Amino acid sequence: MQDTTQKTSFKAQQLKFREDAILDVVNHLLARKGFDLMTMDEVAAEVGIAKASLYKHFASKEVLAAASMTRLIDRALAVVNDLSVELDPLEKLKGLVRWAVTAHLANTMPLLPSTRSSIQQSLTNYPPYMEKVGRLIEAVGTWIEQAQTSGLLSASLPGEVILYTVFARSCDPVADFLKLGGAFSDPEIVEMLVKTCFDGMSQDKSTL
Amino acid sequence: MQDTTQKTSFKAQQLKFREDAILDVVNHLLARKGFDLMTMDEVAAEVGIAKASLYKHFASKEVLAAASMTRLIDRALAVVNDLSVELDPLEKLKGLVRWAVTAHLANTMPLLPSTRSSIQQSLTNYPPYMEKVGRLIEAVGTWIEQAQTSGLLSASLPGEVILYTVFARSCDPVADFLKLGGAFSDPEIVEMLVKTCFDGMSQDKSTL
DNA sequence: GTCTATAAAATGATAGAC
DNA sequence: GTCTATCATTTTATAGAC
Numbered sequence: 001m002q003d004t005t006q007k008t009s010f011k012a013q014q015l016k017f018r019e020d021a022i023l024d025v026v027n028h029l030l031a032r033k034g035f036d037l038m039t040m041d042e043v044a045a046e047v048g049i050a051k052a053s054l055y056k057h058f059a060s061k062e063v064l065a066a067a068s069m070t071r072l073i074d075r076a077l078a079v080v081n082d083l084s085v086e087l088d089p090l091e092k093l094k095g096l097v098r099w100a101v102t103a104h105l106a107n108t109m110p111l112l113p114s115t116r117s118s119i120q121q122s123l124t125n126y127p128p129y130m131e132k133v134g135r136l137i138e139a140v141g142t143w144i145e146q147a148q149t150s151g152l153l154s155a156s157l158p159g160e161v162i163l164y165t166v167f168a169r170s171c172d173p174v175a176d177f178l179k180l181g182g183a184f185s186d187p188e189i190v191e192m193l194v195k196t197c198f199d200g201m202s203q204d205k206s207t208l
Numbered sequence: 209m210q211d212t213t214q215k216t217s218f219k220a221q222q223l224k225f226r227e228d229a230i231l232d233v234v235n236h237l238l239a240r241k242g243f244d245l246m247t248m249d250e251v252a253a254e255v256g257i258a259k260a261s262l263y264k265h266f267a268s269k270e271v272l273a274a275a276s277m278t279r280l281i282d283r284a285l286a287v288v289n290d291l292s293v294e295l296d297p298l299e300k301l302k303g304l305v306r307w308a309v310t311a312h313l314a315n316t317m318p319l320l321p322s323t324r325s326s327i328q329q330s331l332t333n334y335p336p337y338m339e340k341v342g343r344l345i346e347a348v349g350t351w352i353e354q355a356q357t358s359g360l361l362s363a364s365l366p367g368e369v370i371l372y373t374v375f376a377r378s379c380d381p382v383a384d385f386l387k388l389g390g391a392f393s394d395p396e397i398v399e400m401l402v403k404t405c406f407d408g409m410s411q412d413k414s415t416l
Numbered sequence: 417g418t419c420t421a422t423a424a425a426a427t428g429a430t431a432g433a434c
Numbered sequence: 435g436t437c438t439a440t441c442a443t444t445t446t447a448t449a450g451a452c
Contacts, residue, residue, distance in 0.1 A: 018417095034324060036244050039445060053418050055447065090410070115384035116242060116319060151411050160389060161400050162409050164382040173379070174372040176323035181368060192369050200408030201370050202298070203359050223435095248428060260430075261436050269428065 019057055019067075022047050026068040030110035035065050035119045062122040066129055069119075072110060073132040076100075080139045089146040090153060093166055094194050096140065100170035101190045105179060109170050140166065169197055227265050227275075230255050234276040238318035243273050243327045270330040274337055277327075280318060281340040284308075288347045297354040298361060301374055302402050304348065308378035309398045313387055319379050348374065377405055 147153040355361040
């Protein structure tokens with residue numbers, strides 16, 4: 001038959017579609033409860049398939065989480081790419097933090113940046129993930145260096161510290177508490193977090 | 209017998225001693241793994257007693273964690289009290305953050321400030337804990353107001369935001385990553401976190 | 417690949433002897 | 435109050451039919 005390849009490609013498309021739907025659910029659950037509290041039963045139920053079917057797509061809970069996290073890094077890389085326009089490096093960094101905090105508030109940012117999480121180790125042993133994280137770190141690291149040499153960011157602060165501080169905003173509980181309080185809109189919360197992150201909480205000396 | 213009360217008091221002392229030992233173990237486990245990953249088997253093994261004995265002291269895992277957390281707030285209140293000397297309010301706040309980050313690095317700071325943690329709800333339903341948290345918030349809130357009115361902290365930032373930001377430093381993953389990197393000593397990490405927390409990462413405009 | 421049914425292990429909690 | 439033994443439940447993962 002002549003349409004064998006077409007049929008296969010259609011099937012492959014359907015497969016990808018289904019797996020993307022699974023990863024959407026996983027991403028959401030990772031964001032709301034974290035890896036340890038997320039159960040495979042829950043994932044299967046929310047996707048609307050049997051648990052055994054889930055295991056046909058992903059070999060284990062850890063593999064499933066790793067796939068979801070890899071997709072997240074892909075998205076972060078896309079955001080980084082979009083930000084590579086005519087912005088100064090400080091604005092690029094702020095843009096990345098805005099994206100992360102916004103996603104966190106929308107429950108689409110998996111709760112990871114914690115040395116304590118039990119997936120952390122299996123993730124570091126998953127080369128496709130680590131390779132992409134490496135690319136992300138390199139891109140953001142470049143922005144940080146540029147911002148420091150051009151006097152936009154404090155040059156006395158080790159770049160490492162700035163890098164981790166930027167990434168850590170994606171899981172900052174301050175956003176959750178402010179949202180819980182109900183006094184501010186999501187965009188307001190995002191802007192306040194960005195401000196305290198980059199400018200601190202002390203009185204701005206330049207205005208005195 | 210005349211020494212009945214003495215005997216009782218001695219027994220009570222022993223009981224408190226044992227329960228304090230249990231809470232030490234729990235505090236350490238909560239700091240390293242969090243509530244959900246901490247198991248009662250583990251607690252019992254590390255204390256050196258049978259799991260059933262553990263349940264004679266504390267009715268459930270949640271009660272156990274609540275007791276540990278209450279003791280933590282007691283210690284925070286003691287630190288707040290020690291800081292009520294001749295320091296300006298900004299230095300008091302920094303002192304509190306220093307204590308929290310130092311404890312975090314020493315694995316003695318339970319990983320909580322997360323809306324996602326599954327104990328959070330049972331804690332809010334435990335009046336002794338909430339009462340002490342209330343006192344802590346009041347004391348720190350007063351410092352924040354003083355720092356804002358005296359121009360030490362940005363007055364345009366809602367007090368709420370400053371309060372949460374200060375508390376959130378106790379579980380900031382930046383400290384963990386920097387420690388993992390091995391390039392800095394614990395006190396250096398503490399000072400860098402305090403600096404970025406209060407002064408941000410942007411170039412200080414007053415030096416230009 | 418999807419399902420039902422079930423294994424295998426971990427874990428919170430309790431029974432009951434001493 | 436401490437122990438051993440056990441229960442009940444949850445949860446990761448698989449077997450095997452269709």
